[in-house]
Structures are given as structure tokens and as C-alpha cells.
Amino acid sequence: MEERTESFPQWIRIKNVLIRGGNMKIFYIDDNEAMAHTLIDEFNNKAREMKFVGDAEFIDINTYKDSSMLEFLEILYQMLSVKDNIVILDHNLEGFRFSKSGPIFGANIWKEIKINKPFSQIYILTSDEEQIERYRSESGVETIYDRDHLDNMIEHIFRIRQANDLKVDEWKNLVKSLKNPGFPSLTVARLESLIDEMEGNSLSENGGIVDETIHELIELAKKLIDKYEGDL
Amino acid sequence: MSNKYKIEFRGYSPSLPSRRNLDLKYSKSCDRDKIIKALDMDFFHKCGYCGWGSTAYSQESFQIDHFNPTIKNKEQDSYQNYVYACPICNKTKKRYVCEFDPISKEYSSLFIRNDYGLIQTNKNINPAIQKKADVILVKIGLCKDIHAFDYFMMLLNRIDENIRRSGRSKELADDKDLCESIASILSKLIKRATYYKRF
Numbered sequence: 399m400e401e402r403t404e405s406f407p408q409w410i411r412i413k414n415v416l417i418r419g420g421n422m423k424i425f426y427i428d429d430n431e432a433m434a435h436t437l438i439d440e441f442n443n444k445a446r447e448m449k450f451v452g453d454a455e456f457i458d459i460n461t462y463k464d465s466s467m468l469e470f471l472e473i474l475y476q477m478l479s480v481k482d483n484i485v486i487l488d489h490n491l492e493g494f495r496f497s498k499s500g501p502i503f504g505a506n507i508w509k510e511i512k513i514n515k516p517f518s519q520i521y522i523l524t525s526d527e528e529q530i531e532r533y534r535s536e537s538g539v540e541t542i543y544d545r546d547h548l549d550n551m552i553e554h555i556f557r558i559r560q561a562n563d564l565k566v567d568e569w570k571n572l573v574k575s576l577k578n579p580g581f582p583s584l585t586v587a588r589l590e591s592l593i594d595e596m597e598g599n600s601l602s603e604n605g606g607i608v609d610e611t612i613h614e615l616i617e618l619a620k621k622l623i624d625k626y627e628g629d630l
Numbered sequence: 631m632s633n634k635y636k637i638e639f640r641g642y643s644p645s646l647p648s649r650r651n652l653d654l655k656y657s658k659s660c661d662r663d664k665i666i667k668a669l670d671m672d673f674f675h676k677c678g679y680c681g682w683g684s685t686a687y688s689q690e691s692f693q694i695d696h697f698n699p700t701i702k703n704k705e706q707d708s709y710q711n712y713v714y715a716c717p718i719c720n721k722t723k724k725r726y727v728c729e730f731d732p733i734s735k736e737y738s739s740l741f742i743r744n745d746y747g748l749i750q751t752n753k754n755i756n757p758a759i760q761k762k763a764d765v766i767l768v769k770i771g772l773c774k775d776i777h778a779f780d781y782f783m784m785l786l787n788r789i790d791e792n793i794r795r796s797g798r799s800k801e802l803a804d805d806k807d808l809c810e811s812i813a814s815i816l817s818k819l820i821k822r823a824t825y826y827k828r829f
Contacts, residue, residue: 576811579804586811590818612779612819616746619782619812622805626789 565592573614639741639749640681641784647673647733652709656694665694669714677716678732679723679770680749682780684716693720698727717824722771729762740766747778747785779820786813 569592572585637643649672654661670692675684677692684692695715696706705711713732715723730737740763742752749772751763767773790809793802 576808581807581811586814589815593815593818593822615812615815616778616782618808619786619816620745622789622808622812623782623785625805626792629789629792 562596565596568592569596570614573618576618638681638738639743640676640678640738641781642674642676642681642738645674646735646738647676647678647714649710649712649733654709655707656696656712657707662694665709665712666692666714668709669694669712673714676714677719678713679715679719679728680772680777681784682716682718682777683784684714692716695720695723697731699725700727718774718776719770719772722774723769726769728766728770730766741772743778743781747781748775749773749777776820776824779816783813783816783820786810786816 569589572589572592575581575585638646650668652668654665654668656662656665670684676682677684678695693715695713697711697713699706701711728737730740736759739755740752740759741749744750749767751760751767753760755763786809790806790813793799793806793809799806
């Protein structure tokens with residue numbers, strides 16, 4: 399996996415998007431691409447906080463439009479592998495650049511979605527072959543990935559997820575240990591270090607690993623503030 | 631709901647901020663640094679809208695907000711129309727015109743902090759004013775969770791300072807250590823969140 403990271407700088411960004419389960423709530427598929435469905439099923443089984451919507455129609459987007467920090471992956475084109483789709487889509491992570499409407503989706507509708515910014519990021523791939531070629535030439539991606547590569551990618555992502563879960567447990571235990579008098583200064587240093595290690599998770603109201611772990615710390619702070627309330 | 635922590639929701643105590651009578655204009659680029667420094671002093675190193683401490687940011691510095699961006703040029707480009715604003719409030723507020731000047735007693739009475747340090751509308755004020763406060767809460771982004779962390783950090787730092795001043799640092803060493811530790815971790819979280827603009 400490390401070799402591929404070096405070969406494909408996009409991999410780091412793809413990985414960061416995919417492991418942020420707290421933000422990635424919906425994958426949207428509206429074709430019968432078997433590999434895409436398999437991939438989504440695996441994510442759905444392993445990522446407890448991820449919501450899965452399959453075989454939805456475009457109009458259903460409105461149902462989810464108001465969800466905050468919604469991320470959206472639409473896979474429409476059957477001739478490319480899912481990984482290719484993701485790599486090509488990733489090319490658009492830093493900017494939504496849909497300029498040509500497909501046969502189904504009107505440009506005006508997309509424009510409206512963009513203006514209202516219901517999604518933190520929007521990924522679009524259409525069945526329009528010209529557009530696919532344009533994405534392909536812009537991203538420089540030519541490699542076709544097979545199922546083994548996808549398996550490796552998913553395993554890697556979930557190894558990171560499991561490691562994050564361990565960090566959450568460690569964080570909670572360390573915060574509890576702060577209640578004990580004379581806790582070692584190393585405890586604080588480790589807690590601060592864990593914040594860095596829990597990379598890619600937000601403090602936003604939408605959730606994330608840091609969000610999950612902040613509650614204990616706030617409760618501890620509240621007790622202390624309550625004790626000295628008169629002095630404030 | 632009572633104001634649990636008793637102090638003003640932005641931490642402006644005992645005095646509210648005030649503006650000096652300075653002849654500085656944002657339109658003159660050479661004045662901008664002077665305005666920022668003057669506002670930092672006049673607003674006691676805090677955001678006028680939410681009370682965020684000006685030292686908590688890792689990347690983005692505090693900004694000059696035009697309290698009323700819609701009035702005519704001469705009045706708009708006056709020190710009396712400037713508010714010291716954190717990037718969170720300034721970016722959220724945009725061109726919204728808040729009815730109450732942050733240096734006023736009225737603005738100060740609009741909001742309280744709840745048990746979790748979150749900014750909420752003060753339910754002990756006139757219902758008509760409450761409705762206006764509800765709008766301001768959203769328009770300026772005071773309802774965002776991240777404001778609670780800076781407030782807690784400020785309270786913990788105050789406790790730490792009070793313990794030190796009381797000369798009981800040895801006697802209360804455990805609490806002092808805990809204060810410093812939690813404040814340090816919160817500071818790290820805040821800097822991280824603001825670095826990634828997650829608010």
C-alpha cells in the first residue's frame with residue numbers, strides 16, 4: 399500500500415475522505431454496476447455510522463440535502479472500475495467543476511445545489527463519454543484497477559479505522575485518569591498527542607472522533623469550574 | 631435558565647468594551663494595523679460578538695468588522711463603526727446588520743452561557759427582544775459549539791490565576807494542575823479546529 403501512496407498522491411486524499419466515516423454518510427449509486435454495489439455493501443457492513451442509500455433516484459437527493467456535512471458519491475458509469483471512479487472523482491475534491499449537463503440531470507439543478515451548498519463536497523461522474531474523457535485527461539489517470547486492489551484499499555481503510563477506535567479508548571481512559579490526584583504530566587502530553595493522531599476528525603457539530611472524546615473532558619472541566627464558581 | 635457562571639457571556643467583566651475617539655480609517659491601508667491594535671485593547675483582547683480570546687487562533691488573526699456595513703461611507707469608515715471580531719463571527723456575519731452594538735449593555739444582556747458553555751438567548755429579557763436575539767444568535771454564528779471550548783478555557787485560566795494570586799498554590803496544587811492540563815488540551819483542540827476551519 400505504501401508504494402501505491404507514493405505512486406498516486408491522490409491516494410492520500412482519497413484515504414482521508416474515506417476514513418472520515420463521521421462525515422461520509424451517503425454513497426449514492428443509481429446503476430447496476432456490481433462492483434460498486436459490492437464495495438458499498440462492504441463499507442455499509444463495516445462502518446457503523448455510515449448511512450447507505452442504494453438505487454436512489456436523483457430526486458431523492460432533496461431528501462438528504464438539508465443534512466449538514468453530507469458527502470455524496472454518485473457512480474453512474476459502468477465501464478470504469480470503482481477505484482477509477484474514485485480517483486477521477488477525487489480530482490474534483492478541491493472544486494466543483496461540473497460544466498456540462500448529462501442526459502438526465504439538468505445543469506440548472508446542479509447549479510442550484512452548488513449555490514445552496516448542502517454538501518461539503520460533491521462528486522460527480524456522468525455517463526457522458528466526452529465528460530469522462532475530459533476528467534480522464536485532466537486527472538491523468540489511465541490505470542485500471544482490479545478487484546484485488548480494491549480489497550487491499552478497503553482493508554487498509556478499516557485497519558486505520560480500527561486503530562482510531564483504539565485511540566478513542568485510550569483517550570477516554572487517560573481523561574478518566576486526570577481525576578486522580580498527582581497524575582503524571584505525561585498523561586497530558588499523550589492526550590495532546592492523541593489529538594494529532596486522530597487526524598481527519600472534526601470538532602464540528604456533525605461529529606467525529608474528537609467530538610466523541612471531548613465530552614469527558616468537558617464534564618471534568620465543569621466540575622472544577624463549579625467548585626470555584628464563587629471566585630469567577 | 632439561570633446564568634450558571636454569573637459572568638458576562640463573553641467574559642467581559644467587570645467592564646464592557648468601549649471605543650476611544652480615534653481618527654483612524656479602514657480605507658487608509660496605513661491605518662489598518664493601528665485599528666487592529668486599538669480594537670484589541672478596547673475590546674480587551676476578545677471578539678466583541680462572542681468573547682473568543684484573540685490568542686486562541688493559530689493561523690488567522692482577528693479582523694476589523696464593520697458593525698453596520700450598509701451606512702454611508704463617511705459613517706461606515708469610522709472607528710465608532712468598527713468591532714473587533716474573530717474570524718468565526720466575522721465570516722458568519724458577513725453584511726448582516728446587528729441591531730445592538732456589542733459595546734452596549736443591551737447586547738451584553740441578550741445572551742447567557744448554559745451549563746455546557748454554549749451561548750444561548752437570555753430568557754429573562756423582554757420576549758420581543760428575545761426574538762431578535764434568537765436571530766442574532768444564528769446570523770452571527772454564536773450558536774456554534776466551538777464557542778464553548780474557548781469560554782471553558784478562559785474560566786479555567788481564571789481559576790488557575792485566582793489560585794496563584796491567593797497564595798494557595800501548594801495547598802490547591804491538584805486543582806491547579808488539573809486546570810492547567812484541561813486548559814492546555816482545550817487550547818490544542820481549539821487551535822486545531824480553527825486551523826482546519828472547522829466551525
